Amino acid sequence: MIADGSKKPIRIRFAPSPTGPLHIGSARTTLFNWLFAKQHNGRFILRVDDTDTERSKPEYEQNIIAGLKWLELNWDEGPDIGGSYGPYRQSERLDIYEKYLRRLLDENKAYYCFCSKEELEEERKAMLSQGLSPKYSGKCRNLSKEESGKQIERGDSSVIRFKTPPKEVEFNDLIRGKIKFDASLIGDIVIAKNLREPLYNFATPIDDFEMKITHIIRGEDHLPNTPKQILIQEAFNFNEIKYAHLPLILAPDRSKLSKRYLETSLNDYRLNGYLPETIVNFLALLGWHPEDDQEILNLQELIQKFNLKKIQKAGAIFNIEKLEWLNAQYIKKTDSVELAEKIKDFIPENWQTKKDLLVKTIEAEKERMKTLADFKELADFFFELPDYEPSILKWQEMENEKIAANLKLLRTELENIDGMNFNKDNLEKIIMPLTEVWGRGELLWPLRAALSGKRASPGPFEIMEILGEQETLKRLDTAITKLS
Known part of the structure; x- marks a missing residue:
């Protein structure tokens, strides 16, 4: 049963774009989605949003999957295990998008736009000079299908635009409450380069409907996308989806953490000797806290205590000292025999052959360790x-x-x-x-x-x-x- 009392089963998804390695922000989004699904006996779906064909790479998809498995945030449906609503890569769903694009064009809710980049740039500058927010003027909006057809036959460059209705878009965010957008300020958005190349804000609501998604939990940087996606849903008379937008994760100077920086890559933390249990615990506390303010929580405790209503609206500060402290606590709590397995990638091979000495050394040194990587320097004298x-x-x-x-x-x-x-x-x-x-x-x-x-x-x-x-x-x- 879902949070509003209806009997519709919860289906929630994490839909990363494989344009870079998994970063802390995406990992936190996954965790909050996963916890919400587990709490409500729902289904957690992994979908790969790879519509950006130029930047999407298989190795990034593999990195994302490996990172989530390392955190033990497993999914019920996804590109690697399949499911009833596949395929789970957008690049494999082009026939589906084409069907919906044709429907919008046939119903006169979308149109081909032939404006050049130069024309659009001139429009943008003109609007800015008048103190207006830039949006498309609608020049091609009323072209007849016959005229559009002729230009397409001639091979004129074009995109497909959605006819944005001049209305107010309102939705109730589960974290932020009522949010309103004036769609007349958005203009007619581009939804596809052509029938076989949909863009993010078109493919996403199509997939969410086809996969019967009930809730979307994502970062607040997606807030501008939400009204656009709601308008697409309304154009097809799709079911309403419930949204929750998480606060941004901020650097200590309150600037936004960028996924493009190596230091925020999840794999970087693994290579630096952080335990997956630490990362999960740390991520959970970025913007949320339990009622009893307990700081050390494993996955099962998080499932029991997590509550969307307790997520803050203000940005969450990434505190490396807190991360190090948590990791030290988890190292102390972990059995030394188990740590000997986890520490293998951080020590010379010949140390691993001295299993008894290794376990005894870990027992002696783990009180002083902040990360697994610390062990080699702390303990080398035991071995030589x-x-x-x-x-x-x-x-x-x-x-x-x-x-x-x-x-x-x-x-x-x-x-x-x-x-x-x-x-x-x-x-x-x-x-x-x-x-x-x-x-x-x-x-x-x-x-x-x-x-x-x-x-x-x-x-x-x-x-x-x-x-x-x-x-x-x-x-x-x-x-x-x-x-x-």
Whole structure:
């Protein structure tokens, strides 16, 4: 049942144009459509709007499909799985559009326009000079079909225009409330280059009707398209569709995020080590929030709590710090064995052969990770001790001789521990009493630095347990040698 109480099953679609990679804005639109469909036991349809033949590319379609699958936003009908209302690529539906275009022409609701680009540009300049919004003058509107036919036979360049009725278009946006447009300001819009090349604002309402779409949720940048598409629907006496226009996603300086910039490509975030669960959670909070202001929500929780009425009208600010924080939370929550699988693309192959060491290392480091890509730099010393300067072993003003003596003391204690007892808890019990005599920083700083070769790392007891007794003693010997 749909939100207004009728029994018509909800059918909702995401219809990307494959003219570039999937970006954050489109991914959020998909998520909100998907959640709405799931909430109302509806059907979620993926349709590829590839009427822009010059810019549409198969690799972009593949990128979009792969990105949505990565987010686990699967569809019930689409170009890859079919369905009852296919085909699901506009480029494969040209016969359908031609049928409807001919109908408009036959009913005198559309016409061929032969105006040149130069003529149209002159018209535009003339209207602007008078302080008017540019629109087509209607010069070819009243050409007879006979005259149009002759010009087409001569091969004159033409497009097909829709006869826009001079009326007010009004609809109730599910987010923004009542919206009105004065269609007389739009003019007669171009709906096709010819019978086999429809444009977006014609093909879209045709497909929405043919596929029995009930709701359209999309970005507010589509608001100017909505009255045009409603007028096409009315010309054919199509069923009314309910609209919801999402707020734009804005950069921190409140400018619009562009899908043409690499940094907003969804794949870019995947390659930088963000988890799909993070992205879904983050996208959901771009312009919407649950009533209880819960910040960490998985897909099932989102299905339960999502509400179109809670979507804000104002632009949503893209906050990279919030994204990093969320990702860190999800990394901490994820089981280390599962993370070992997810992290494969971010580490050397030889690390992957040391599965036990890898899992233990992830367990030690995941509290400090913001992205999966962080792991390699944080954890490399577990797999190979870096060459380091002896100065990092120094605690405050300690002399090298004293540092070496402390490390030798620690080595003696450590080599007497049975391998079975070489674990964090037991190591703490043996070493910590020594710090009361020789100083906490004086013992633990050089120990930790010797084990990691870094100024910052997990604590020495966690490191020793993961490295094991032999590697621990070997690294202490290396440090002592460096100090001599």
